[in-house]
Amino acid sequence: MEIIVVTGANRGIGFALTRVLLTNGKTVVAICRRPEESSELKQLAVLHPEGLDLIKCDVSREEELVEAAAVTQKRHGKLDVIFNNAGIMPEGGDESILKIDLGLLRLAYETNVLGAVRVIRAFYPMIARSERPRILNVSSGLGSISAKDDYSYYAYSISKAALNMLTRAVAHEFAAHGVTTVAISPGWVRTDMGGEEAQLSPEESALSLAKAIDGIGPDLNGQFLDRHGRIGEYSW
Template sequence: MATALVTGSNRGIGLEFCRQYADAGWKVLACCRRPEQASDLQGLAIHHPSVSIHQLDLGNFDQIDALAHAQASETIDVLINNAGIYGDSGRNVLGALDYELWARVLKINAEAPVKMTEAFLPHVSRSERKLVVAITSLMGSMADNSSGGAIMYRTSKAALNAAMKSLAIDLKPRGVGVMILHPGWVKTDMGGSNAPTSPAESVAGMRRTIEGFALRDSGRFLDFRGRELPW
């Protein structure tokens, strides 16, 4: 049985990853900050005994280390760094930027996925698939930025992309791959109701891209349909 670890698993894209992998017969380690409030995830775990729920605040790196230690005997085929926060709002503009919030957005969106990769690298390295996935955004692309704004979110995703590109190079000699995936504009709490893509469609596309991964593709910036994106 293959195993996936998913962060931000209580809703949206993360929950859909858990659902689809569980339906496909995978073992799923579903991580979220407040499991007691994750009713949909709890329901999924009731129907799929292969889904286990783990409390994890990605802003607390000691918790990441503790979870990795508690799961020391686990083998993880695909580590999916999905959790993220937006931070930007209509009031959070140049001249009134909340720099403490910006630091938190950078920590959750860029530093935490690197910390997760570092902490769970032994678990991933001994698996068959040996794959780390970072759910990023096209908003992290400088070439694509024609509208400005969203400074916190854009910089955090650009930093994530740069970090994961470096990890792809560093980990390739160990046979560990890194995928940098844009899920599309998705109907979630962050994406909003006007988004054209459902979580089910986005995750199905990302799973196909993950299934088609070869180590030579490590470090590429792709969308959920497997198309190359500009940095």
């Protein structure tokens, strides 16, 4: 039975993926800041009392993640996948670099990059013992430097580009231990972040992401994948 940590599991893509993974028979350690406020997540916990483990945790707090990893170790004794999904887009999108509040850039980096670093550091000792360890960092087409052709979403784009570099470097560091680390884009999804105009429902994105989690292995280590787990759509 595979055990998967999903951060930001209370809404959007994280919640939809949690539901699909549970349906597929996986055990999900669902990390979110306020599980008590997500009635959907609580309903899911009732439906899957064995499969869903809710842990209250903010990815910007290292001590909470260390505690979450200790609890996971105690309850499950192992971990196979880290799905680094929690993320923010703190800006309007049309700001000029001359005027944008630097606090927005710090905020995006804090959650989208350092949050992922903290999750990896806290759970790595467990994942390193898995037979098929995988780390998926949820990136975005907006994090692609080569595809950048405007100046929208400075804070978010810069942070996702940094997450991509983190992914590539971590992939090199952990390769010798058999860990597969990738950046993966969920597509443009109708969530609070993606907005109503987006192409995909959270469920459509989650169904493909769940298959990608199943399918990826060392041959894809260090790659920037689409939601199906394929190379080609996204360039660094």
